[in-house]
Amino acid sequence: MARRALVVVASTRAAAGVYEDTSGKLLVEWLRGKGFDTPDAVIVADRDIPAYVAGLVDLPSVLLTTGGTGAAPDDNTVDAIAPLIDTPLPGIAHAFWAKGLESTPFAVASRAVAGFAGNCFVMTLPGSRGGCKDGIAVLDPILDSLVGLREGDACSGPAHGCCHSDAPDPDYVDAQTGLVVDAFMTDQPLEDLIADGTAATTTPAMGAVVTFNGVVRDHDGGQRVASLTYSSHPSADQVLKEVAARVSAAHPKARLWAAHRTGALAIGESAFVVVAAAAHRAHAFAAACALADAVKAEVPIWKEQELANGSTQWVGLE
Incomplete structure (x- = not known):
């Protein structure tokens, strides 16, 4: 039909x-x-x-x-x-x-x-x-x-076909999912951590690994940005962990890893990374998107942008 x-x-x-x-x-x-x-x-x-x-x-x-x-x-x-x-x-x-x-x-x-x-x-x-x-x-x-x-067909569409059979996954697959591998704030470059985070999140049972890598762009709100500095509330690390745990509970078919930078970042540097692994891509994509959205909305993180014209601009403060 x-x-x-x-x-x-x-x-x-x-x-x-x-x-x-x-x-x-x-x-x-x-x-x-x-x-x-x-x-x-x-x-x-x-x-x-x-x-x-x-x-x-x-x-x-x-x-x-x-x-x-x-x-x-x-x-x-x-x-x-x-x-x-x-x-x-x-x-x-x-x-x-x-x-x-x-x-x-x-x-x-x-x-x-x-x-x-x-x-x-x-x-x-x-x-x-x-x-x-x-x-x-x-x-x-x-x-x-x-x-x-x-x-019930997360891979529907004429260009996709089906990404998995109707047979259920083995029990050991579910035993590996529905967990947060790690979620934390850090002042260390994320470029040095992504490979280890991906390796820790991936297992031989995971057929899909989705990575969201949010990098610093050179513009915001129509203005050119030269650099920025992330600041966070002392509770940010705990809030990030709680948000990740809640998203994981809502996406029990995925394994999650997330990290957010603080400190000074240059254009092109990684600011926020989410890795989601699952047996099938629909679960990995959905979990990665949900965690990225929730962190952006709920974790108390602010950024001070240095604009190309020499002025500064705070984003996220209320």
Whole structure:
């Protein structure tokens, strides 16, 4: 049975026939190209979006909205969609904002949200074609696997096939997973630690090893960065360990290792590394993403950036 998708356009003017919607058509064409059974986009006036969303039943595999993600008084798509999401995926929204910033500083003004409503993947996108193109760029390489995670086939998609058989893994595999190998703050260069961390996290039973290596880039918020210094609260090491333990409990099929730098770092140096190993790649990718997102959101770490113009900027302080 073909997987279903639905595109909803929030636009008062398009609903009134003042202009022809193009962003919804773009998303529909893309979804159909990926093999989703997708009807023409549904166009709803902004004021009617809450009622339309509340009336949705039998959600498809994918629900994408376009429009109503800004801060105008009638931009209420996000407010209507967000309560549906029971499994948020904030990393996707962050990737979307980062993609948008490549072309416009206003990308961060979008209140985009993404996640699962039951087994339905949901994301709110801006009403512009450019914003939808950015969303497609982020979602295209991951959408099939995301949908597959909820359908019990984490490697679904025409380009992938299946990454494992239906037979369960041997008992000794589960005995090696669901643990944190190590998680710590350090003032030592991570480049010297990654190899040992990877070796400790990997075992012969692990068929997938995913590494996230966050390096210092030369720009932030549209400004050039010369260098930066990471500082942390005295509790940061313990918080990092607690976050890793919680993520591990939620991803029992993976082994995890993580380290975050403190001190002065140059452009290109590693600042934050996560290694996730699992018997199958879907579990490794999911665990690595979850741990990276949680550490960024919860561990009390701040950075002082030295900008190319000679000024300094603190990030993370509240």
